[in-house]
Amino acid sequence: MPFSVAVAGASGYAGGELLRLLSSHPDFSVQTVTAHSNAGQHLLDVHPHLRSLAHLTLQPTEPDVLAGHDVVFLALPHGHSGALAAQLPDDTLVVDAGADHRLEDLADWDAFYGGEHHGSWTYGLPELPLAGADRQRSLLAGARRIAVPGCNVTAVTLGLAPGIAAGVIQPDDLVAVLAVGTSGAGRSLKANLLASEINGSAAPYAVGGVHRHIPEIRQNLRKAGAASVSLSFTPVLVPMSRGILSTATARLADGVTAADVRQAWSYYDDEPFVHVYPEGSYPKSADAVGANTALIGVGIDEAAGRVVTVTALDNLVKGTAGAAIQSANLALGLPETTGLPLDGVAP
Template sequence: MSVSVAVAGASGYAGGELLRLLSAHPEFEIVTVTAHQNAGQPLSAVHPHLVSLRHLVLQETTAAVLSGADVVFLALPHGASGAITAHLPDDVLVIDCGADHRLTDPDAWAAFYGGEYHGAWTYGMPELLLAGGGTQRANLVGATRIAVPGCNVTAITLGLVPGIAAGVIAPDDLVSVLAVGPSGAGRSLRTDLLAAELLGSASAYQVGGIHRHTPEIVQNLAAAGGANPTISFTPVLVPMARGILATSTAKLVGDPKAVREVWESAYADEPFMHLLPAGVFPKSADTIGANTVQIGLAVDERAGRVVVVSALDNLVKGTAGAAIQSANLALGLPETLGLPLDGVAP
């Protein structure tokens, strides 16, 4: 089986990570790469580390250019995917790494993004526990249109949903603070992302419930069975190129001794979810380059809260790895095919 692949937005960080992972995938062949400002340049001019793909040239991002592939991955800014996806053939598997097709509620899209609403696609988080039983994985098999989750969303959702689904934490009064690397903001030139601004500093942003990932997190918690979930989450930009460390807390419901068993049971058979031993908590660096989420768990009995610390690579499990994992499922391939379990250290 050889599946031809096109990657739109290939000059960015997410596009580059898609290409790095796809280049090692035994069933995928990258035939087309596209960009906007960098169209016409060799891929090696923007991603010199992708030596095996140095023969490729960046083309213009149009539906006509992309339509020749069996699978199209879109790594475009929010608002840019919808106009292209509307013109791609129905028999092409399209996987959007942007936000355009994640939200099921048009009002939530209008409130947090604005612009035209392009509808919700099959959600690309296989491990998401669903209130009716099972996981989102079953819905991805055979799907032709897939929306990849946001990276902050993945860290928070996969950290909290076992407790929500089992009813050992309350779905309201959830709080999460995330240390995040600037690659999650894309490759565009911004003053706040310059090394002189980042090094030796940490800064909170999108504070007070205004971050665009908020409705997506609430959507996931509700899908897992949370009644009227509420969450306050604050991302903090820190001087590491990539990675997320999310510390989430929730009100404990019931017996504190039952908490750990809930997470153990939920993720026992999940290849990319790793619950660490009691008293051990992840570092963001432990997941760099890997399609994994590492989770540390504690119960603060004095405060009556459960503390979940989750770490992932925002460009792998947070974006490109999740996209390929979903593509594998959609095409009937082994879910783990071509995806690294081991990180890079130091």
């Protein structure tokens, strides 16, 4: 008997991607979809590509509409999940793709988000190394409240965490510059996302240490073993619908060799969705489009004494919806890879 599923915020990009992946998942059955301003519309009116779910109509995002399902995915803007989730039954698996339950430190929440802090949930990044322990995967089994990482966070964390865990890079001099597709900004109408504004252009945003994903990255790298983290993080909006290409660099620890670096990133050798490219090869953002993969190239800048990691992922799949389903699979005791695409889409 499939698990019954509701998706809140189904009219947005993240919600639509959740539905695309869930529609072919053998153990999940989407019963309910909800929205705010689009409530009352047929799902196909807002997501005409989801033909297999043509029978669904968007309902209001209210607790009584979501209650009664085995699994509830929340694809809502930050500040909208906390109060809603608190009204759902404790035995329901609730997976929050928004920011409300990611940060453990109240001071971080106040500094970067503000408003009521609803606490932290089990973190939905299975591949994250935990210093002196297992991988984050071990904490997801049986969880009933899961917080999905931010998409940029996933790219930077996966790129750098093995080096932190192995002690081959220094955590006090990290730099990350990301090329980010426009769907990461959501589906709401914004002037800077109009085709005439973004086509043929690249535009930095949240410059100078103010991006909301920074404390989450620092939190993850501390879990991987860093005593403290200093990170300069700059995202750049580029004219592609999907994708993130993160170039993250770190200073080599004293005495570390190229062989030590390769050995550190072999941490991912058995991971189904994180793949490290051969030495001298680096991914393109297009390599991961449509797939639940994070693709990583690792090199050394000998002159600068730095490790360079290049990580590509689809912000809507491994960066959001795929990560949510991957974590839900683990929580429910299903094979982790169930219903998730390994192959991307080209051209």
